[in-house]
Amino acid sequence: MGSIQLKSVKKAFGAVSVINGIDLGIENGEFAVFVGPSGCGKSTLLRLIAGLEDVTSGQVLIDGKDATNIGPSKRGLAMVFQSYALYPHMSVRGNIAFALKMAGQGADVIEQKVRKAAATLNLTDYLDRKPRQLSGGQRQRVAIGRAIVREPKAFLFDEPLSNLDAALRVQMRVEIGELHNALKTTMIYVTHDQVEAMTMADKIVVLDRGSVAQVGSPLELYNRPNGLFVAGFIGSPTMNMIRGPSAEKRGAATIGIRPEHADISTTAGEWPATVRLAEHLGSDTFVHAEADGIGPLTLRLEGEAPLHPDQRIFVTPREAHLHKFDKDGKRIG
Amino acid sequence: MATQQTTTAGRVLVAPSVILLFVWMIVPLVMTLYFSSLRYSLLDPDNVSFVGLQNYTAFLTDPDFLTALYNTLVLVISVLIISVCGGILVALLMDQPVFGQNVLRLMVIAPFFVIPTVSALVWKNLLMNPDSGLFAWIARSLGFDPIVWFTNWPMLSVIVIVSWEWLPFASLILLTALQSLDEEQKEAASLDGAGPISYFGYIVLPHIARAITVVILIETIFLLSVFAEIYVTTAGGPGNATTNIPFLVYKQALLNFDIGGASAGGIIAVILANIVAFFLVRIIGRNLEG
Ligand SMILES: Nc1ncnc2c1ncn2[C@@H]1O[C@H](COP(=O)(O)OP(=O)(O)O)[C@@H](O)[C@H]1O
Ligand SMILES: [Mg+2]
Numbered sequence: 274m275g276s277i278q279l280k281s282v283k284k285a286f287g288a289v290s291v292i293n294g295i296d297l298g299i300e301n302g303e304f305a306v307f308v309g310p311s312g313c314g315k316s317t318l319l320r321l322i323a324g325l326e327d328v329t330s331g332q333v334l335i336d337g338k339d340a341t342n343i344g345p346s347k348r349g350l351a352m353v354f355q356s357y358a359l360y361p362h363m364s365v366r367g368n369i370a371f372a373l374k375m376a377g378q379g380a381d382v383i384e385q386k387v388r389k390a391a392a393t394l395n396l397t398d399y400l401d402r403k404p405r406q407l408s409g410g411q412r413q414r415v416a417i418g419r420a421i422v423r424e425p426k427a428f429l430f431d432e433p434l435s436n437l438d439a440a441l442r443v444q445m446r447v448e449i450g451e452l453h454n455a456l457k458t459t460m461i462y463v464t465h466d467q468v469e470a471m472t473m474a475d476k477i478v479v480l481d482r483g484s485v486a487q488v489g490s491p492l493e494l495y496n497r498p499n500g501l502f503v504a505g506f507i508g509s510p511t512m513n514m515i516r517g518p519s520a521e522k523r524g525a526a527t528i529g530i531r532p533e534h535a536d537i538s539t540t541a542g543e544w545p546a547t548v549r550l551a552e553h554l555g556s557d558t559f560v561h562a563e564a565d566g567i568g569p570l571t572l573r574l575e576g577e578a579p580l581h582p583d584q585r586i587f588v589t590p591r592e593a594h595l596h597k598f599d600k601d602g603k604r605i606g
Numbered sequence: 607m608a609t610q611q612t613t614t615a616g617r618v619l620v621a622p623s624v625i626l627l628f629v630w631m632i633v634p635l636v637m638t639l640y641f642s643s644l645r646y647s648l649l650d651p652d653n654v655s656f657v658g659l660q661n662y663t664a665f666l667t668d669p670d671f672l673t674a675l676y677n678t679l680v681l682v683i684s685v686l687i688i689s690v691c692g693g694i695l696v697a698l699l700m701d702q703p704v705f706g707q708n709v710l711r712l713m714v715i716a717p718f719f720v721i722p723t724v725s726a727l728v729w730k731n732l733l734m735n736p737d738s739g740l741f742a743w744i745a746r747s748l749g750f751d752p753i754v755w756f757t758n759w760p761m762l763s764v765i766v767i768v769s770w771e772w773l774p775f776a777s778l779i780l781l782t783a784l785q786s787l788d789e790e791q792k793e794a795a796s797l798d799g800a801g802p803i804s805y806f807g808y809i810v811l812p813h814i815a816r817a818i819t820v821v822i823l824i825e826t827i828f829l830l831s832v833f834a835e836i837y838v839t840t841a842g843g844p845g846n847a848t849t850n851i852p853f854l855v856y857k858q859a860l861l862n863f864d865i866g867g868a869s870a871g872g873i874i875a876v877i878l879a880n881i882v883a884f885f886l887v888r889i890i891g892r893n894l895e896g
Contacts (some may be wrong), residue, residue, distance in 0.1 A: 325796070325797075344796075345796050346798065346799035347795060350797070352793075352797050354790045356788065357794065358790035360791065360794075360809060360812075361811070361813075362812040362815075363812075371795075371808070375798055375801075375804055419794075423798075452742040
């Protein structure tokens with residue numbers, strides 16, 4: 274069991290309000306990702322759930338019970354920190370066993386649980402090493418192991434992959450996903466990287482300056498962003514935002530079109546443009562173009578596209594994939 | 607960057623200071639060694655003769671020597687225990703966010719800047735004096751007889767004074783160590799269910815172990831040679847109750863006017879200090895590695 278509800282949770286540090294009233298429900302077994310730009314309050318929200326910070330007002334419910342005034346160790350949640358926060362003078366075994374030892378479990382039980390966690394995380398050969406003798410990925414796994422043995426109601430991850438290099442990040446992303454499939458425990462995962470959010474989440478919570486901008490599955494957010502902020506945040510490369518006559522013609526203040534949802538022609542189309550740069554990735558071609566009277570556009574074409582800088586092209590958005598926003602940045606239709 | 611040339615240049619450049627330091631150390635040592643082999647009394651300075659190891663046997667077989675050795679160890683160990691344990695407590699308190707933190711820290715550190723002679727005089731005349739001292743006044747106000755510190759509790763008095771001088775040093779070093787403890791580790795421990803005592807025992811103490819080692823090593827070096835505090839307060843007495851090795855050497859030289867015997871005592875003190883240092887580094891030195 275591990276469902277988590279937030280009821281108008283607010284947090285202020287002194288006079289500065291960091292979380293401005295958040296209502297949110299996370300179901301048992303769900304993989305929820307909090308995503309948003311740096312400084313939007315993701316870590317603070319996670320720490321409020323963990324009990325490492327006190328809410329200024331509002332309630333945190335765990336499994337339907339009010340946990341607002343319960344201490345961090347009593348909430349039954351485990352957290353993996355960005356810096357890992359391993360205990361440097363303890364071996365890997367000592368680190369993983371620490372919570373069990375604090376809970377007063379017997380030596381046999383502890384050893385058995387540590388072995389099981391180590392086997393799950395490929396750490397069996399490293400149990401007697403100190404954290405400083407491990408690579409970044411291994412440290413990350415120890416931090417996860419320390420969380421697993423507690424058999425928590427939910428795992429909380431705060432940007433756990435940001436200290437790893439790109440290749441390892443992809444690998445650990447897959448491992449955490451597999452772990453979630455195996456354990457079926459609720460996980461809340463904080464990241465500023467929308468790719469991590471899109472690839473891992475059952476449910477994405479997009480945060481903007483201390484408020485929830487939108488909640489939904491990755492594809493819901495991709496297909497129907499409810500405003501300019503989410504539209505610009507989700508998707509890579511980012512959505513093209515166009516104002517002016519072509520937007521007004523469609524009855525919107527701003528229209529958005531994703532790079533993969535526009536057609537390019539060399540003869541005719543809606544927006545005449547000049548190619549500035551074509552990035553050939555093999556599977557895709559990213560075209561950076563300057564549209565006359567509109568500004569820069571990014572386009573994504575499948576496969577090889579025979580385009581070169583300074584070439585004149587015509588760009589036409591696919592109407593079905595156009596996103597329309599009113600003057601307040603809210604979605605229309 | 608360590609080419610042959612830069613290495614040689616480096617050696618040439620540090621040579622003057624190394625040579626100076628070496629001479630600075632070796633000349634007094636050799637002179638002391640030389641004097642320690644002489645029968646050389648200031649009462650009879652014209653009559654100097656070579657006596658070999660006789661001064662050493664005399665110093666070592668003197669019953670005062672064992673008393674002094676014992677007193678030295680009692681003083682060093684007591685002050686170490688008080689200043690390290692007290693230092694940890696003070697550091698833990700100073701690490702809490704309180705009003706006027708910076709002023710408080712400065713005040714705690716202040717005793718370290720008072721020279722030993724002055725602090726001993728302050729303790730002797732203003733605090734522990736049985737007629738006019740603060741402690742006597744407090745005792746009388748509460749209806750007790752004042753304690754005659756330097757007569758009835760001489761060693762304890764010296765220990766209190768020396769501990770007072772070294773507590774700030776220990777507190778300061780340990781506070782610095784404490785403040786370098788990662789905040790997220792504290793949070794991880796609290797999530798892992800560690801209470802204050804477990805947190806201290808399993809996380810804080812190992813973290814500051816190295817700083818404790820440094821405090822013990824540095825303090826030991828200075829505590830083996832405590833002199834001014836004893837000279838000012840008890841003058842080694844009553845009897846030999848507060849005579850440590852440095853004070854015994856002083857007595858030999860300037861009260862008994864025996865330069866040869868005092869030199870032998872000095873050399874023995876050096877050897878003892880090295881033995882202590884050897885064992886200390888063996889026992890706790892591995893904390894400094896890695
Ligand atoms: N302990 C604190 N005291 C004061 N301000 C804080 C504290 N922790 C975070 N903040 C502020 O709250 C905001 C959100 O921080 P954080 O939750 O760490 O953002 P994120 O994790 O999304 O990057 C930031 O502006 C930060 O400066
Ligand atoms: Mg953060």
